[in-house]
Amino acid sequence: MLSEKDFISKPFSSTIENGSFQWSAPSNIALVKYWGKKENQIPANPSISFTLNNCKTITKLAFAKKDADGKFTFDLLFEGKPKEDFKPKIQKFFERIEIYCPYLKAYHFTIETENTFPHSSGIASSASGMAALSMNIMSLEKALNPNMTEEYFYQKVSFLARLGSGSACRSVKGSVVVWGKHAEINGSSDLFGVEFPSNIHQNFKNYQDTILLVDKGEKQVSSTVGHDLMHNHPFAEQRFAQAHQNLSSIKTILESGNLDAFIKIAESEALTLHAMMMTSLPYFILMKPNTLEIINKIWKFRNETNIPICFTLDAGANVHVLYPENVRVEVLQFIKGELVGYCQNGNYICDEIGTGAIKI
Template sequence: MTTEKDFVTPNFTNTVENGSFRWSAPSNIALVKYWGKKTNQIPANPSISFTLNNCKTITQLAFSHKENDGDFSFDLLFEGKPKEDFKPKIKKFLERIEPYCPYLKNYHFTIDTLNTFPHSSGIASSASGMAALAMNIMSLEKQLNPEMTEDFFYQKASFLARLGSGSACRSVKGSVVVWGNHDEIEGSSDLFGVAFPSKVHANFKNYQDTILLVDKGEKQVSSTVGHDLMHNHPFAEQRFAQAHTNLSAMKKVLETGDLEQFIQITESEALTLHAMMMTSLPYFILMKPNTLEIINKIWAFRNETKIPICFTLDAGANVHVLYPENVRVSVLQFITSELVGFCQNGNYICDAIGIGAIETIN
C-alpha cells in the first residue's frame, strides 16, 4: 500500500540549470461529492468525478537554478500580468509540498497561468490551477530523476495537487476519477486520485456538461471553512456512509450504462451536498432562487420528454447540466429557450468529458 513516505524525494545526483514546461489541466465535476476532510487534505469520504475538457488552466513554469537561501523564489503572472494576490496561496502550496520536493528552494520560478474560462465565472479554478502547477513541478522532478516511471509521475502529481486543493487530485489523469479509499475500487487511495478501473459504458462516452452560470460572484463561504463544518455536523457519519454506498452504486451504473440510476444518484448527491451546508453551524444557503428555477425546469423537461438530462451542483449556485451526447441538439435547444434567462447575463459554458492534464508545446 502506498504511503506518504513513498513520495519523499531522495537527493538527486542530476542537476538542471534552467528550462520551462507548459501543462494544461482541466476542472472536474464530482458525481459523488467529497465534503469534509481530515488533516493534511485527507478526504472524509471517497468521491468520483467526470474530468472536463474545455474548462481548464494552462500554466507555464520557467525555472532557473539558484543558491538555496532558505526561501522560495517565484514570480506569478496571471494572463501575462503580475498577480500579487495569488502569491500567498502559491507560497502555502510550496510550503506544503516541500517535504516531498526539497529541490524547490534551489530554483527561481516564473509561473505564468491563465484559465480558458473567465476567472470570475464562479467555476472553481483551484482544482485545475493546482493540478497544472503540480504537473509542471513533476516535469522538473522527472528531469532530475530520469528513471521515474510514468505511473509514479502521475501518481505523485495527483498527490501534490491534492495538497494545494483536495479536488485537484481528480484533475490529473482519466476521464472518470476516484479519490478516497473505497473497498470496491481497486487501487483507490486517500492520497491521490485514480482513473476509474472498470470499462465505462458507451452511454457515458463524450458525456456533455453545460454549465449554467447563475452567480459569478465570490464564494459566500470558502471550501476550507465548509469542509471544516463537517467536524461537528449532526449528520456527518450518516453522510460519509451514504457516500460509500452511493459510490458502490455509481460504479455499477458507469459499468452498465443505467442512465435512470445515474440521474437519481447524481441529483441526490448534489442536493445532499447543499443539505449538509444548510444544516451545519453556522449554516449557509449557496443556491440562489434561479438555481431552484433551473432545477424545476430540468425536472419538468425530463418528465415531458423522457430525455435523460440531469443536474449536479458544486458548492455554489451554478448548475451543471449533464446529458448523453446523442441528445445534445434537443437539450441545447431547451437550455437556450428555457434556462438561459436564469443565468447571469445569459452566460453558460458548453463542456464534455475530457482526459486529464496534457503537456503542451511552449
Template sequence: MIAENDFIPSKYSTTIEKGTFKWSAPSNIALVKYWGKKENQVPANPSISFTLNNCKTITELSFEKKANPSDDFSFDLLFEGKPKEDFKPKIQKFFERVLVYLPFLKDYHFTIDTQNTFPHSSGIASSASGMSALAMNLMSLEKALHPEMTEHYFYQKASFLARLGSGSACRSIRGNVVEWGNHAEISGSSDLFGVIFPTKIHSNFQNYQDTILLVDKGEKQVSSTVGHDLMHNHPFAERRFEQAHENLSKIKAILENGNLEEFIKIVESEALTLHAMMMTSMPYFILMKPNTLEIINKIWKFRNETQIPICFTLDAGANVHVLYPENVTETVLQFIKDELVVYCQNGQYICDVIGNGVEQLK
C-alpha cells in the first residue's frame, strides 16, 4: 500500500534558478459521485468519472529563485492575464497543505497565469481542472530538480497533490475513465490519488459525448466544501457510502460489457442521490433549478419515445450533463437545439467528449 510519506522527497539531485512550464488539465464528470470527506481530502466513498476533453484550464507557471529565502510563500496569481486577488487564499491554502511534499515551494517566487477554455462563471466546476493543472506544473519543477523520477511516480504524485487542492481534481490527471477511493474490485485503487480504470472499456463508451447545458451560471448558494461537511451527521450517510461501493461494482461491469440500459440507470440514480443527500442534510439545501427538472423530464420523454440511449447527470449545481454514445450525436444535438436550449441561460451549452487528461504545452 502506498502511504502519504512515500510522496515526501529526499534530497534533490540538482538545482534550477528559474524557468517556465505550461500544462492544460481537463474537467471531469463523475458517474458514481463522492459526497462527504474525511480529514485531509480523503473521500468518504469511492467515485469514478469520465475525463472531459474541451472544458479545461490552461496554466503557465513561471518561477525564479528568491534572492533572500523567507518563511513565506511568494506568488502572483493572474487569471486571463489580469491579477486575481480573490483566488489567492485558495492557492495559499494549497501551498500550505502540500509544502511537506514539495519542500522547494518557499525557495521561489511564482507567477501563476491561468485561464479556462469555458466561461469562468458558467457554473462548470473549474477547481478540478485548475488544481490539476497547477499540480502538473509543480511536478514539472520537481522533476527538473530530481530528473531520476519515474513517469509513473510523476503522474501518481500529481494526482495526489491535486487532490489536496480539490478532491475531484485527482481524477483529472489521466484519462479517460478514472477511479478514486479504495474499492475492493479496482486494483491499485487508493483514497490518496486517482487511478486509470484498469480493464478494457467497451466500444460503446469510446468517444462518449457530454453536452453541458448551462442552466444557471450564478454562484452556488452552498459551496461544495460546506456540502461535503454536512455528510458528517447525515442520517443517511452510512447507507449512501455503501451504495456508492455497490454502484461502482455495477458500473465497472457495465463499462466492460457495454450495457447502455444499465449504465443509464446507475448514472441517473447517482445524480439524483447526490441531490437527495443535499435535500436531506441539516441545514438542507437545493441546488437544482426549475429548468434543471424541465430538462430531466424532456430527456426522459425523448428517451421513451425514441429508445435512444441518452441520459443526464448532475454535479453539485443546476447544470445538466447530457451523456450519449457518439453514433447518435446528430439526432441528440438536434433534440437539444429543438427542445432543451430554451431552458439554458442565454441559450448556452458546451459540447464535450471523453478525453485523455493533462497535456504539457510548449
C-alpha cells in the first residue's frame, strides 16, 4: 500500500527547458457522499461518484525554466483574461504539493483555464479545475522521469488533486471512482481515488445526469467550513458508519443493476448530507424552496410512471437528476415540461457518465 512518502519525487535524470501540456478533466457527482475530513484532506468516510462527461475544465500549462529564486511564479488566465482572485488558491496548492513536486520552483508557469459549464453556476468546478491542473503538473514530471509507470502517474495525479480539492481526486480516471479506505474495495485508499474494481451492470452504462441550476449564487457557507463542522457533530460517528454501509450496498447494486435499490441509496445519501448541515452548530440550509419543489415533482413523476428517475444533491441547491439512458426521451420531456420553471433563468445542463481526464 502506497504511503505519502512514495509520492515524493526523486532527483531526475532528464531535464526539460520549456514546453506545454493541455488536459481536460471532468466534474463528478458523489453517490455516497463524503462530509467531514481530517488533516491533509483525508476523508472522514469513503465516497463513490459518477464521473461526468460534459461538465469539465480545460487547462493548458506552459512552462519555462527560470533562474533559481526560491519562489513559485505563474500567470493565470481564466477564459482568456487575467484572474487575480484565483491566484491565492493556486499559490496555496503549490505550497501544499511542493514536498511532492520540488521541481515547481524551477519553472515559470502560464496557466490558461476555462470551463465548458458556466463559472459560478453551482457545479463544483474546483474538482475539475484541480484535476486538470494536476494532470498537467504530472505530465511535466513524466517528461522529467520518462520511466514512470502509467499506474503511478494516475495515482499521483489523484493524490495531488486531492490536496487542491478533496473531491478532485475522483475526477482523474474511471467512470465510477471510490475515494477512501473501504474493506470491500480492493486497492481503496484515503490518499487517492481508485476506479471501481468490479464490472458495472449494463443498467448503469451511459447513465444520464441532468443538472437543474436552481441557484447560481455563491453558497452562504463554503464546503470547507461545512466539513469542519463535522468535528463536533452529534451524529458524526453514525454518519461515517452509515457511509461505509451504503458503499457496501451500492457496490452490490452497481454489479447487479438493481435500479430501485440504487434510487433509495442515492436519494437517502443526498438528504443525509443536507441533514448533517441542518443539525451542525452553527446549522445552515443550502437547499432552496425550488429544490424541494423539484424533489417532490420527481417523486410524483416516478410514482405515476414507474420510470426509474431519482435525484441527488451536492452541497448546494442544485439538483442532479439521474436516470438510465433508455428513458432519456421521457425524462427530458418531463424536465422541460415540469421542472425547468424552477431553475434560475430556466437553465439546466444535460450530462452523462464519462471516463475521466483526456489529454488534448
